[in-house]
Amino acid sequence: MNPMLNEQAPFDLRxxxxxxxxxxxxxxxxxxxxxxxELLPWEKIVCVKNIGSEEWALPGEEQKQALFPGMxxxxxxxxxxxxxxxxxxxxxxxxxxxxxxxxxxSEFMQPVTPGEQVVFTCEVVRMFSRAAMVAAxxxxxxxxxxxxxxxxxxx
Numbered sequence: 100m101n102p103m104l105n106e107q108a109p110f111d112l113r114x115x116x117x118x119x120x121x122x123x124x125x126x127x128x129x130x131x132x133x134x135x136x137e138l139l140p141w142e143k144i145v146c147v148k149n150i151g152s153e154e155w156a157l158p159g160e161e162q163k164q165a166l167f168p169g170m171x172x173x174x175x176x177x178x179x180x181x182x183x184x185x186x187x188x189x190x191x192x193x194x195x196x197x198x199x200x201x202x203x204x205s206e207f208m209q210p211v212t213p214g215e216q217v218v219f220t221c222e223v224v225r226m227f228s229r230a231a232m233v234a235a236x237x238x239x240x241x242x243x244x245x246x247x248x249x250x251x252x253x254x
């Protein structure tokens with residue numbers, strides 16, 4: 100729990116597509132979060148991304164199956180983390196700041212293909228004054244597709 104948060108302050112957890120777009124430092128089509136299902140600011144966030152056939156899908160090894168690139172799964176995890184730290188009662192704390200991923204340790208378990216929904220869960224492992232460590236997962240139909248340990252610096 101971050102001591103900068105005022106536990107008594109009410110805040111709106113509804114993050115529609117427009118608010119998500121405003122909070123992320125990326126233009127469309129580089130936004131990889133469709134909705135936020137759960138949010139505990141500075142602690143945990145659960146987001147979803149529906150992988151459509153119009154997405155940036157790359158051909159599979161034998162070019163018979165389109166795959167959503169693993170690097171874009173990591174990008175979606177970092178975007179979820181940005182929402183985790185910028186949403187809620189502490190929005191003003193990081194409103195002008197940028198979260199810079201400084202270290203990524205990732206592992207990919209299964210491919211993600213168009214037509215699937217990816218659920219991203221990001222949980223803060225440790226907070227520092229100007230940095231954070233986050234554990235992130237990407238699941239499809241309850242099966243782990245990827246996981247990552249992410250470190251961020253606030254610049």
